[in-house]
Amino acid sequence: MNIKRTLLEEFPPAPIDPNEIICVKCIGDVVLKRLMNGRSKEICSVCGSGENFCVDAYFLAKISQDVIRKNFKICTKVPSENNFHLREIVSKVIQIKDERFSQIVASYLETSEGNSKGDQFFCKSYSYSALTLPFKSKRKEQDYLQEQWDAIALSLTHRQRYFNDEAARYFELLFDEAVKTEHKGLFKVALATVTILKAGFIFYRARKVENQADKGEMQKFPDRALGAPPKERAAHNRMNSSGVPLFYAASDRNTSIAEVRPSIGDEVAICQFQSERALKFFDFCGLNMHRSHPLLSYFIDDYAERKDRRNFLAYLHETIAHPVTSEPSRYIVTQAMAEYLRYKHKENFDGIIFKSVQHSGGINYVIFDESRSHKDVTKLNWQPSFAVKAKGKTEIVTISKIQYSGNWI
Template identity: 30%
Template sequence: MDDQEAMVCYGCVDDDHLQQLIRSEGRSTGCFYCGKKRKAISIGRLSDLVAEVMYAFFESAPYGERGDELTFHVAEILGCGDSCAPLVGDVCGELVSCSQWQIMQGDEPRFDEFGLYSRLQFWPVETERKWRDFKSGIMHKSRFFNQSGKEFLEWLFGSIDSFRRGSTSDLNEDGVVRTIKADGNVELFRARECSLAEAQEIARNPDDQLGAPPKEKARAGRMNPEGVPVFYGAFERKTCVAELRPPVGGFVISGQFKLTRDLRVLDFKRLEDAYEHAPLSLFDPEYRLKMERRKFLTTFHGKIKNPVLPKHEHEYLTTQVIAEYLSTQHTPRIDGVIFESAQNSGGLNIVLFAHVVSMDSAGQVLRPPHDLNRPTRGIEYVPMTLVLHKIKAVEFDRDDHPYTGAPSHLFGEYYRSEDDWDW
């Protein structure tokens, strides 16, 4: 096809980045495909752009594995539907053909007309590097006023509100950031290790004694530094007891709590199989990094929920900083997080941040209708729900592998160098 005659305008493609590229480098002329006079580039130039994308992010489908025809991928790259079949056909024609002069020079078509192609699989190498730099920076350099750490978290969580695990438009049904309704009859539980004498003291004032501790008594934990009160709870009583890892023969007391206002929480469990609904353009120079970010976020639940071993509590610093960012810097603010229990398979933990549970943040908490001057917490104890548990036995689950002392990749936990990854 004669490139001088075949011009394609920005209106004939749906990809935002490609439209902008055509606007910036095209010239105003009649479009061969829609007939309108707009900024346009030649079909040859468009084919070269598509070829660059194909080389960067696609490969010939390995033998025996599923792939799709070139026309399918070209239509997807251009953001085209059935209405632009002629354009897709012309681009594919350019990709699979050679001029007579090129043939004489020994050239071959860039792509196989009858070949099948699939997307390259790659790992989030650059994002993992950013994550390691972030952890190192806050653990060994500066936690507070760490601008690079803040910038990383802004980049990582910037569009988290648009992530969904399904295709519905109901963000609360499928959204990674979900709203838990105060009137939704959600049962939350919290537990404390105690002696029998302490259990009696808790029973006299369970709302204060079993709820989030005051800032003077708040010890450092997974989601808070020392002196910052948070509510560590679970959706099941069994889970909140197990999370304490109590000794056999000891006592634990637990109680049920309810919300006094709606809360926005980030559900890390949902994040495992969620995706960002905002489309990514293959023509975006930052496409790869943005795709790496999406892939990295699907693995983030594992980084959050893994238990920290005794004498390694300093590793909580990473999750403490993340919680601080979500509760104080992210817009709109996150009230808490949900993650899977490491102690009770299938159980879910919930952590509610300081501005939800602390009486000191009076400007941020609900003032009940019956007393507009008295602040209250965003969560409160449900009367007559205390249960005292005597620990009789502890269950363990494990992975067993034959071991000879030879180097091996046990338990799926090993570092893969960049050269090991598939692209």
């Protein structure tokens, strides 16, 4: 919400009633906290401190009335867990824990003095509910949020693929929310979706053996034969379009085999690769953990959009890891997503982690090449390089058994 400093000057710099003063420490909303900087320091009626910037209840009623109108509606149905009194709405929007002070702000809203529009939206006898109520089932919520992802996929596939501001905005909001998520472990709190793997981490990479010449190359020169393909041979894949090489790897031997989808009798070459430096990944697996988010401010213009993106994070990992049909265009949205994380996101990720759908419990890694600017790739005979190196001998295995599981009808 773009509230100019001149707007704040319309309100009295010092509240009259000492029982209606609250300090910046007793308000949780981050936008309001910023707006309070530079105002007078008074004795807070909530915590008793006189060391912090303060505002009064009248100020909060005036500044929050439009936000409440925008995000809540008068509820005419019988009381339920989704209905709130105005005092509770005030507490939720401004993020005030003190019930007494929330009631003072609500009382101002219920009078013409605090309600500048003079309508009947704020009334002591009313209850309110959010404009977007919780869905009746997780399935209905997932369908609603999935439609937004599918709309971006459709736009990228059939309308505007290369300079799509709509898609860029969608990814920006989605991953800004994703990188802020936290996982509370037994002893510490850590970012849920940012994983840094130390130098020396072991990845597994596999390829089907097509002929004896291939086998010899894989055994003698694993870096070249089992590493990422040269740019001329980089095929269309989940996270890259044709001609854009990425290094795909797995967490273990069995997952790497499963990912190349061999048939019985096929030979598969497997080699370990070791990271040469620490690598930072966007980790989709973190979205499946018990996680927490910083509270969103109702005072930001894109509150509803950010709330939807945040809710979609619960389903995002399943969406990007889901097996795709043979139709190549189905990968376009995940390819655009990977490019956003690589080139546009401020974290400067070195790759992506997501679960394997070919092998239960397995993890897949996608590592970006080391070039960071267009100047790197315009050099004569440029080929991508990756911060991994083959370690040990190439192992050749012959597939003798394949297992299937599913929901049989």
